[in-house]
Amino acid sequence: MNASSVKTVTAQVLVVGGGPGGYVAAIRAGQLGLDTVLIEADRLGGTCLIRGCIPSKALIHVAARFEAMQKSVGDGHLGIALDTPPRLDLATAMRWKDGIVDRLSGGVAALLRKAKVRVLRGWAVFSDAKTCTVQSSEGPLTVKAEHVILATGSEPVPLPTLPFGGPVLSSTEALSLERLPRRLVVVGGGYIGLELGSAFARMGSAVTVVEAQPRILPLYDAALTDPVRRWLERSGVTVHLGARALGMETEGESHALVVQTADGGMSRLPANAVLSTVGRRPRLEGWGFEAMGVDRQGAFVAVDDQCRTSMRNVWAIGDLVGEPMLAHKASAQGEMVAEIIAGHCRRFAPTAIPAVCFTEPEIVSVGLSPDEAMAQGIDAIFDQFPFAANGRALTLDAGRMDAGGSGFVRLVARRDNRRVIGIQAVGAHISELSGEFALALEMGAELEDVAGTIHAHPTLGEVFHEIALRLLGRPLHL
Template sequence: MAKTITTKVLVVGGGPGGYVAAIRAGQLGLDTTLVEEDRLGGTCLLRGCIPSKALIHAASKFHELGHAGNIGITLPQAASFDMAKAVSWKDGITGKLNSGVAGLLAKAKVRTVSGRAVFSDAKTCTVQTAEGPQTITAEHVILATGSVPVELKILPFGGDILSSTEALSLAEVPKRLAVVGAGYIGLELGIAFAKLGSQVTVVEAQERILPLYDAELTRPVERWLKKNGVTVHLKSMTTGFAGKGKSLKLQYQSADGASQDIPCDKILVTVGRRPNTQGWGLENMAVDLAGPFVKIDEQCRTSMRNVWAIGDLVGEPMLAHKASKQGEMVAEIIAGRKRSFDHVCIPAVCFTEPEIVSAGLSPEQAKAAAHQVKVGIFPFAASGRAMSMEAGTDGGFVRVVARADNHLVLGIQAVGAHVSELSGEFAHALEMGSRLEDIAGTIHAHPTLSEALPEATLAALGHALHI
């Protein structure tokens, strides 16, 4: 006979949205139960953000060893890379973080149930656990089931056809890697494998790489790809594959309509992610959808009373930090606090070579919103810190977009080495309603990459000091 748990808050999904919602609900004294069918941490911690950045870091370290002669570093012989050891190191990181999440949930007195939740109605689910079925009824339900990779019928996952999950756990570096999709996942991993010695070829249906970012930001990435022998076929449509093993080929139609083959050892498919809405009884919950996503309001309420949805399940941008903030907010609303998801920006980072950060509006987006704008750019080629860390020659820069009338900052973008670490300052400036003069008047430590931000604002004001 199924055991029954009655709880105030039921959170379904233990990713960065779900576990944050559960921790915050527990901190607020709410009786909270979290159900997760896999390990705690979700896609981001286990199969996405963290493990991919670990592999990218290892690849960059290896690549640097072969390109450090100009700063006086030489090796008696060429460096070698042990993929299995790198994967083991990566798995150690995710293991420690997984244990950390479990500890935080326990500290917040959250009840954790392992297994897949399947809903029979909006407030009742059954979980098939190792000890048998368990029924859970709740006053409030927070849906945080995340997303899954999009699979192409012509390229089904399995064997030598990989999603990002399998690519992060390969036993060895493929000699030839074909990547389908030049979005951020495809290029982050494609560049990492190129640094490790793979011959990488990318096929993209759109007219340019990284179509979510403007062309000015992606130009330095294009230069790196060309310089390092990564072939990119734009306006090209994947049509299937042939062969297997050493005879594997990715088939595509080129921009001129010709059928082409790419000989490869592995095919990495990165054409996007879709919300995880299948297999757990969403159809029994009577919630409205907005296209493929669960429809919500500014407080993450669904159309069903006391059913909430957060993260990738509710739409773009599919970013872990968005999910976490939504989860925290929902827990506080359930506890009686007044909150809404009223953000000025959700910063996005692309861990390519070089890295890209975008917060707020680009110049084109600002103009499309009927703003007259001032734009200031400061190149890292003029930054002493960038030059001293070999980051001044990759075409990187910081760009500020502001209203022309009152100088309110509308957006800040950057491309360059390590610029991901500037994303917090960019978002903070936008959320605080900074003017150009506010940033220009804030003393930034020298020598740091962050100095490029006030320099960009000075450029927008018409009196740049160092360019």
């Protein structure tokens, strides 16, 4: 096909990638009256919606429901007793999960139509910073734009000794299994590995975790991760710390992961499947990034506080531009960039970005921990209030030690003006308070503001109120 027969599409704004950064950028640009085109080779919603955040949380919910029913077999629990054990049909559970994904992906498509965004299905390859070719189902298209927003996201990183394929799964394949692996080895004790590993353990797999660092969830401090560690021990999950995966051994249909243990010895871990979750990297290959003349900063695309790249009117957002590689960060950046292109005065300078780990129990961290405050030379005060002293936690059966009852909310504030600079928490359902925690930091709340806010009773949010009172020296329920 000669060049003259290739159709050309022009736009004010071209968004590459339909994930939580890209589709939000496109919707907001369309709302602002900008002629916008979005290119997506896969389904709308990106990694988070299609094969990450949403499907994993659906699977975690299935696992929790199944485990709760198992506890009711025989003598029962909470007055609920089952005469026979529940049966898990993983294939049916996966179809339920897929239904949620389908509904949300379709919702994204409807929102883009409502904002008058043109969606092109296909793989974009750039020839220069503002021009790309899309191999669509209708043939090749050339797309030229005044502004380009790069939102191509990230992809799992395979270990050199453990390439994906066969029994070695990334999180994508793990979220599509239709048969429960009898023995699952998880390589990587970070949040992805422990979220999925815990879910499979609750559903009945014998799970082993291999982590190279001396403790699990190394990005969180030990006080936050200890309740998770204790849950793993009680649930029969074996954890090898300071260990490295060296490769797979296969004999017939039997597989084993060879691991170098912390003492330098070797161990073979039999496995029906190995889930490798050692990290993610920005997706920069295969779409002509090199032809765009855009600078990099290490593995990521270099941007300023408005997400501008080194090339005029080329922007980059989300996982492409560095940590934290979180969907809600990408969405916030996408919304901001669209508004800047439309002439608004914006910059990306959040006080804090909440991070949530959906393990058992859940972990939330916003702002500075006590150690981080100390490292920055801040004279801080901090303390924590236990879930075990909260009425709502007890009514949710979340106050027992084996249900996250060892959890707490910890608050960090400056000593001089009592301004809140950090909030960390671990406990059942604590993810639902991440918005309140982030809002407190963004609004510059002081301890008196939190203590003076009437929290509904009985709710988990009362723990936040109580820890503020405790730091002010006047706790009521402890």
